[in-house]
Amino acid sequence: MDAYELLTRNAEEVVTDEEVRDLAKDPEGKRAYVGYEPSGVLHLGHLLTANKLIDLQDAGMEVVVLLADVHAYLNEKGSFEEIRATAEQMKAQFLAYGLDEEQTEFVYGSAFQLEEEYTLDLHHLERETTMNRAQRAMAEIQGDETAKVSHLVYPLMQTLDIEYLDLDLAVGGLDQRKVHMLAREKLPELEYDVRPAIHTPIVADLTSGEGKMSSSEGITISMEDSTEDLEEKVNSAFCPPTRDPEGDLENPVLELFEYHVFPRFDEVVVERPEKYGGDLTYEAYEELAADLESGELHPADAKGTLAASLDELIAPGREKLRELRS
Numbered sequence: 001m002d003a004y005e006l007l008t009r010n011a012e013e014v015v016t017d018e019e020v021r022d023l024a025k026d027p028e029g030k031r032a033y034v035g036y037e038p039s040g041v042l043h044l045g046h047l048l049t050a051n052k053l054i055d056l057q058d059a060g061m062e063v064v065v066l067l068a069d070v071h072a073y074l075n076e077k078g079s080f081e082e083i084r085a086t087a088e089q090m091k092a093q094f095l096a097y098g099l100d101e102e103q104t105e106f107v108y109g110s111a112f113q114l115e116e117e118y119t120l121d122l123h124h125l126e127r128e129t130t131m132n133r134a135q136r137a138m139a140e141i142q143g144d145e146t147a148k149v150s151h152l153v154y155p156l157m158q159t160l161d162i163e164y165l166d167l168d169l170a171v172g173g174l175d176q177r178k179v180h181m182l183a184r185e186k187l188p189e190l191e192y193d194v195r196p197a198i199h200t201p202i203v204a205d206l207t208s209g210e211g212k213m214s215s216s217e218g219i220t221i222s223m224e225d226s227t228e229d230l231e232e233k234v235n236s237a238f239c240p241p242t243r244d245p246e247g248d249l250e251n252p253v254l255e256l257f258e259y260h261v262f263p264r265f266d267e268v269v270v271e272r273p274e275k276y277g278g279d280l281t282y283e284a285y286e287e288l289a290a291d292l293e294s295g296e297l298h299p300a301d302a303k304g305t306l307a308a309s310l311d312e313l314i315a316p317g318r319e320k321l322r323e324l325r326s
Contacts, residue, residue, distance in 0.1 A: 019196035035066035
């Protein structure tokens with residue numbers, strides 16, 4: 001797999017393709033970032049973007065993980081002391097999950113976001129950005145909360161983070177798209193360069209195939225889950241015989257294979273008794289999806305393999321959490 005394929009694998013959107021192709025010509029030492037509000041235990045939403053970071057590292061890029069303590073403070077996630085303790089816990093989990101420590105730089109937002117030059121640039125953006133424009137950028141992240149002034153400042157800070165972290169590429173879930181578009185619009189006003197962005201998909205709700213998997217609503221899978229918890233959640237997951245049966249539903253079991261399992265394993269083995277056809281071995285996601293749709297692969301067997309694969313991926317992070325809490 002060449003650098004461009006690694007950069008764009010499982011990307012929902014690339015902005016712009018031409019810019020990413022240019023970056024892929026010489027990715028060695030280039031810097032990409034994802035920002036996370038410190039929120040405790042990593043879940044599959046965090047790990048989907050982490051999988052992309054691992055792809056970027058395999059392509060030769062350096063990764064910057066912004067532990068966004070100031071953003072979290074603006075979003076009322078606790079005191080700075082509480083937020084930073086949570087951030088250190090998240091850092092340990094990311095490394096346990098598989099980020100290369102030699103190619104990963106963890107940066108606190110407060111290390112540069114409180115400096116005079118950054119603050120003056122932020123005030124410039126505050127003067128030049130309408131409230132409506134800022135709120136549009138934040139809408140998908142903010143959810144149904146009543147907008148506060150901090151919500152309007154939040155995306156302006158994300159815009160500046162791309163410049164102040166000295167980046168070549170921004171990465172985020174598709175819910176970050178409007179923020180990255182704001183950055184492409186506003187950075188030139190400060191005579192800063194725009195950067196390309198890669199957006200990862202949003203996995204559907206595990207039990208219905210609708211909306212998105214959320215840690216605040218419904219069921220999600222996290223590094224806190226035991227093997228038994230994980231098996232129970234996966235076994236209850238929505239898994240229709242087709243990938244998009246009604247035109248507006250997704251198959252979350254297939255999505256988890258596509259975005260979480262196949263990027264991390266060279267092959268996936270479905271273990272079955274000989275009387276049911278024996279083991280099945282897959283080297284590509286499309287092969288497994290096709291067999292599920294044709295009936296060759298039973299949903300129960302697919303779920304069992306998915307649960308075992310996810311358990312193998314999160315087990316090091318689960319153990320790290322136990323160490324940190326003991």
